[in-house]
Amino acid sequence: MIRADLIKYSLNSLRARKRRSFLTILSVFIGIAAITTLISFGQGISAYVEQISQEMGNDKLMVQARGFGFGPPSLDSNVRMDETDLDTIRSVKGVSEATGMYGITGEVQFNDQKKYGYLFGSDYKNYRKLLEEVFALDLDQGTPLRGNEKSKVLLGYNYQLPEKIFEKPIQLRDKILINNHTFEVAGFYAAVGNPQDDSNIYITKDAMESSFAPENYLWMLVRAAPGVNPTELAEDVKDELRDHRHQDVGEEDFYVQSFEQVIATFKSILSIITGVVILIAFISVFVAAVNITNTMYTATLERTKEIGVFKAIGAKNSAILFVFILEAGVLSLIGGIIGVILGYLLSSVAGTAIAASGFGVFTPLFTWQLVVGSLVFAFLIGALSGLLPAYQASKLKPVDALRYE
Numbered sequence: 001m002i003r004a005d006l007i008k009y010s011l012n013s014l015r016a017r018k019r020r021s022f023l024t025i026l027s028v029f030i031g032i033a034a035i036t037t038l039i040s041f042g043q044g045i046s047a048y049v050e051q052i053s054q055e056m057g058n059d060k061l062m063v064q065a066r067g068f069g070f071g072p073p074s075l076d077s078n079v080r081m082d083e084t085d086l087d088t089i090r091s092v093k094g095v096s097e098a099t100g101m102y103g104i105t106g107e108v109q110f111n112d113q114k115k116y117g118y119l120f121g122s123d124y125k126n127y128r129k130l131l132e133e134v135f136a137l138d139l140d141q142g143t144p145l146r147g148n149e150k151s152k153v154l155l156g157y158n159y160q161l162p163e164k165i166f167e168k169p170i171q172l173r174d175k176i177l178i179n180n181h182t183f184e185v186a187g188f189y190a191a192v193g194n195p196q197d198d199s200n201i202y203i204t205k206d207a208m209e210s211s212f213a214p215e216n217y218l219w220m221l222v223r224a225a226p227g228v229n230p231t232e233l234a235e236d237v238k239d240e241l242r243d244h245r246h247q248d249v250g251e252e253d254f255y256v257q258s259f260e261q262v263i264a265t266f267k268s269i270l271s272i273i274t275g276v277v278i279l280i281a282f283i284s285v286f287v288a289a290v291n292i293t294n295t296m297y298t299a300t301l302e303r304t305k306e307i308g309v310f311k312a313i314g315a316k317n318s319a320i321l322f323v324f325i326l327e328a329g330v331l332s333l334i335g336g337i338i339g340v341i342l343g344y345l346l347s348s349v350a351g352t353a354i355a356a357s358g359f360g361v362f363t364p365l366f367t368w369q370l371v372v373g374s375l376v377f378a379f380l381i382g383a384l385s386g387l388l389p390a391y392q393a394s395k396l397k398p399v400d401a402l403r404y405e
Contacts, residue, residue, distance in 0.1 A: 028335025031284035036343030040364035099127035103218035109177035121208025142187020230258035296389035324390030332382020
């Protein structure tokens, strides 16, 4: 038999056993669908992190006190970081610029509705670019804040959506109350991709100090000078701050991290989580592989006489081996194709639903490499699962096979 005849024979054998083939395919496509869905979300999050990393740049550091916490009615920390700490940071060799950022939780009132929101105050006059790069903020509509403005705010993207924060969307030049202080809406930032950041409120440093009198900075943002390694600069800043605050090594009450370190840590955690979840999904693939092996053993027993006839008319062991491995591989490949289609539909529907809730960071990314890789993986799983039954079938002796009942 020539190879084309062998392929035709294998496909006809699968069609002749539709029910068994369907059950085997079912076990495969569930596992492949789970794997492709999970990988597509992992790839989407990785792409988002990479995009944010590029927008932020790797030349920045963040300094923050230990023990700060978020939650109504205020953002609070037992550790104080003030202007003297900021001056110390600015004096470190290799620092291009540095600024502090205040943060409180405020009661926001609009049209007789009250909500809690995170309010951040920064030096927009001198460090607007640094601030917006660090938090990946782009103005969606309106005008940027000027440094001396004390009565205007910029709002996160969700404030301009109906039923998202307030029942009615806030418009440009609307008035809102924050802890009973009146502010006019100057503009809105574009969507960042998560409900928290898209619900923040931003005002100038002068507005924060005059209206709310915060006692200490929540964060200090630092940009490294061109050519300076941010990770090494983080250590230098840490050393200088430790000396300034009269602390010993290991007893620091603050953190200093480069954004490069933060992104690397996040990617590492993401890889571990993705790996664990995919490992769980592989359990269903393992079950499918066992099912394929069992199916091919059964097929071998049912077709023992056929194998004997083939061998009697001159079929080689390699031809028999090829037929059964091909059947197993095609079974698994069909399951893989259905699984990829189902995985695409699941990830698309889930991604749309999650994005509608404000978590744009969880947008799945379905690439052609994922599709091809999943199909190749499915075929190989089937072929390998059918290898042992195929080998045993190829070793049957014609006389014994023809006598089999």
